[in-house]
Amino acid sequence: MIPSTRWVIMSIIFQMLLVLAGSETLEVRRALVKFMNKISLGNISKEVNFGWDLSSDPCTNKWEGITCDSRNQHVKNIVLDQKNLTGILDASFVCEATSLAVLSLNENEIVGTLPQEISNCRRLTHLYLRGNKLSSNLPSSLSRLSNLKRFVISGNAFSGQIPDMSRISGLITLLAERNQLTGQIPEFDFSNLVEFNVSYNNLTGPIPDVKGQFSSSSFSGNPGLCGVPLPSICPPSPPPPPHPVAKEKKVSYFIYLGYAILGLIIILLLVWKLFKCIRKKKSNSTPMDHNKTISSSGVTKTPKNRSEYSITSSPENSMLSASFEILSSPLANKLRFEDLLRAPAELIGKGKHGSVYKVNVDGVTLVVKRISGWNISKDDFKKRMQRIHRMKHPHVLPLVAFYSSKQEKLTVYKYQQNGSLFKHLHSSQGSQVFDWASRLAIASSLSEALAFMHEGLQNDDIPHGNMKSTNILLNDDMEACIGEYGLMPNNQDQSFVAQSDHSMREDDSVAITARNAFNMDIYSFGVILLELLTGKPVQASGYDLSRWVNSVVRAEWTGEVFDKSLITDGANEERMINLLHVAFKCINTSPDARPNMKEVAFIINSIKEDEEKSVSAFS
Numbered sequence: 001m002i003p004s005t006r007w008v009i010m011s012i013i014f015q016m017l018l019v020l021a022g023s024e025t026l027e028v029r030r031a032l033v034k035f036m037n038k039i040s041l042g043n044i045s046k047e048v049n050f051g052w053d054l055s056s057d058p059c060t061n062k063w064e065g066i067t068c069d070s071r072n073q074h075v076k077n078i079v080l081d082q083k084n085l086t087g088i089l090d091a092s093f094v095c096e097a098t099s100l101a102v103l104s105l106n107e108n109e110i111v112g113t114l115p116q117e118i119s120n121c122r123r124l125t126h127l128y129l130r131g132n133k134l135s136s137n138l139p140s141s142l143s144r145l146s147n148l149k150r151f152v153i154s155g156n157a158f159s160g161q162i163p164d165m166s167r168i169s170g171l172i173t174l175l176a177e178r179n180q181l182t183g184q185i186p187e188f189d190f191s192n193l194v195e196f197n198v199s200y201n202n203l204t205g206p207i208p209d210v211k212g213q214f215s216s217s218s219f220s221g222n223p224g225l226c227g228v229p230l231p232s233i234c235p236p237s238p239p240p241p242p243h244p245v246a247k248e249k250k251v252s253y254f255i256y257l258g259y260a261i262l263g264l265i266i267i268l269l270l271v272w273k274l275f276k277c278i279r280k281k282k283s284n285s286t287p288m289d290h291n292k293t294i295s296s297s298g299v300t301k302t303p304k305n306r307s308e309y310s311i312t313s314s315p316e317n318s319m320l321s322a323s324f325e326i327l328s329s330p331l332a333n334k335l336r337f338e339d340l341l342r343a344p345a346e347l348i349g350k351g352k353h354g355s356v357y358k359v360n361v362d363g364v365t366l367v368v369k370r371i372s373g374w375n376i377s378k379d380d381f382k383k384r385m386q387r388i389h390r391m392k393h394p395h396v397l398p399l400v401a402f403y404s405s406k407q408e409k410l411t412v413y414k415y416q417q418n419g420s421l422f423k424h425l426h427s428s429q430g431s432q433v434f435d436w437a438s439r440l441a442i443a444s445s446l447s448e449a450l451a452f453m454h455e456g457l458q459n460d461d462i463p464h465g466n467m468k469s470t471n472i473l474l475n476d477d478m479e480a481c482i483g484e485y486g487l488m489p490n491n492q493d494q495s496f497v498a499q500s501d502h503s504m505r506e507d508d509s510v511a512i513t514a515r516n517a518f519n520m521d522i523y524s525f526g527v528i529l530l531e532l533l534t535g536k537p538v539q540a541s542g543y544d545l546s547r548w549v550n551s552v553v554r555a556e557w558t559g560e561v562f563d564k565s566l567i568t569d570g571a572n573e574e575r576m577i578n579l580l581h582v583a584f585k586c587i588n589t590s591p592d593a594r595p596n597m598k599e600v601a602f603i604i605n606s607i608k609e610d611e612e613k614s615v616s617a618f619s
């Protein structure tokens, strides 16, 4: 038997033994490792996974913080108090451990929300989240945790209302003091509760009957609360408004009438639209409309000068169906496609996916990208551009106009004279220091912009497709904007293999696969973070930088990866390491382990907040 086969068989036997021993399945272990990955996001250290490792067993190998049932088969308790966890609580992963009864994450720096999926932890009896940075609303699904006994969320930043937990009969502890909860206190079975504290929130209205169980110290610090046991007396409540049945009937009658009229209007509109369409079709058979229909031959090269190109039109062969659409015009809608074509254009970039021209029209400098090698129909392209345009974000460069015909696809942006992030980071004459605070600000605004676009365009399946520092442009205020969003064909199941012929430290070849192109954006964003941190350019395909950083960190020279100018500038190394760790999570070779952009944005913002706090503390 050749050794490798023997090895495979041995490992299969080993796996079978694990299964026979009845411990958690591979799926559960994988989910737990992902939970750990996410909750430790933003913290880099060798022991950061606390021994939570796929190759071992959570019960028999004693993953830190885990205790199992008496037969060492199922994870029952996860206690990770005071572990400097700075990431996100992903309940859908941790709840795959279906026997989980205790989840305790007190005194960490966990950010984000308490997700709805927490109710998947059906057997949960104790949930401790005291002293973290959790925020936004408590999930309504809490009311479904029917086995819950103790629920502690003191000292976070939760807002919104306290969900109704009155049906959880066994609840004995609810500690929610020092948050930003609002609204009224819902009914609780106060006679069963042993501990209850909602002080120092922003709750309002009358306190329900606490059956003499709790004193005012459980309710103080809520200026809007009134009634026993607080000294403030509630104002008499107004009598409930009368509910005459006849009146209700009358109202519903009017509602139905309203629907009928609305329906009629919609039908009339549709008929009218149809009518108009037919007429338009007929009139389309007359030659052309100069404002809208343009040469399909589009962009042609003038041989005069090698770098001077001119985009000229020949209206004689106009394609009737081509569309030129102005979306947001710096020329106040005066821009016509002919002007664009006739204006002198300078080729400023050329690649596999198209050429980029700088065009000056009536004193406004524009950038025209001529897209090539993309088999997209003109209507699909048009729809896509219109869809992207509807997603407006201050850190996404808006489309000025686009042109879509069968042969030609052009997009028009305003020219950004401050150039790209790439240029700013790597230009040799960049004498002014690009300091840590501005790099962190750029990372933060880019992550938010990309998260916003991903969320809005997920259903339309439009990722950026080509995130790189040359596509990040600096506007007049030196703020970073994402350019060229969605100008790439979606390649599902992309697979990138790193080339290994560079002078940097040699490593095992890294194959990066993206489950989908959104995931690839996250990878590319991680690479941009590495560029911001190291000040080093990404070579060729972009995978060399990450391998270099990986190898340096693995050799425990983490400090060596950072841009020297940041170190000499006195940037906070802990926060740089935190950001580096976020980058690592983004460039994880397994796409599943990557956080989504919303989570990335959350973490980067919390790093930025820490930075701002410490700066204001010093000044």
Ligand SMILES: *[C@@H]1O[C@H](CO)[C@@H](O)[C@H](O)[C@H]1NC(C)=O
Residues within 6 Å of the ligand: 042, 043, 044, 045, 047, 048, 083, 084, 086, 574, 577, 578
């Ligand atoms: C990361 O976690 C470890 C504990 O494993 C801790 O010692 C370290 O200080 C943490 N680092 C940061 C930057 O929070």
Ligand SMILES: *[C@@H]1O[C@H](CO)[C@@H](O)[C@H](O)[C@H]1NC(C)=O
Residues within 6 Å of the ligand: 082, 083, 084
């Ligand atoms: C967390 O970080 C603090 C300071 O960075 C350190 O003193 C402490 O030991 C860390 N905790 C753990 C569990 O590593």
Ligand SMILES: *[C@@H]1O[C@H](CO)[C@@H](O)[C@H](O)[C@H]1NC(C)=O
Residues within 6 Å of the ligand: 180, 182, 202
């Ligand atoms: C509390 O709520 C009131 C309105 O309900 C609001 O005006 C006030 O700013 C809130 N206070 C805090 C500290 O959130």
Ligand SMILES: *[C@@H]1O[C@H](CO)[C@@H](O)[C@H](O)[C@H]1NC(C)=O
Residues within 6 Å of the ligand: 177, 178, 196, 197, 198, 199, 200, 215, 217, 218
């Ligand atoms: C409730 O919490 C506040 C703030 O932490 C504390 O001062 C008070 O003693 C607590 N009351 C009870 C009854 O635990």
